[in-house]
Amino acid sequence: MTKTWLKTSITFLLGTDATHPARIVLNNGVSAPEPEQIEAFGGYLAGLTGLPFIRANVTTQNTVA
16 A cells, blocks of 8 residues: 655634634645644744734645555
8 A cells, every 4th residue: 555645735824813814825735744843834924924823724635545
């Protein structure tokens, strides 16, 4: 059985309103990002936008054959 990585999408949620946060989506990222990498990049985005980093959602698509 082999697993073929197709893509990873990371959605960063920023802002003070948890109901309607600002969303920044990055597609075709690395296949298995480390939590520390995601948190650090969320911090960079917070610094650039001036909005606090809330959380990130990571979605990875693979095919198994």
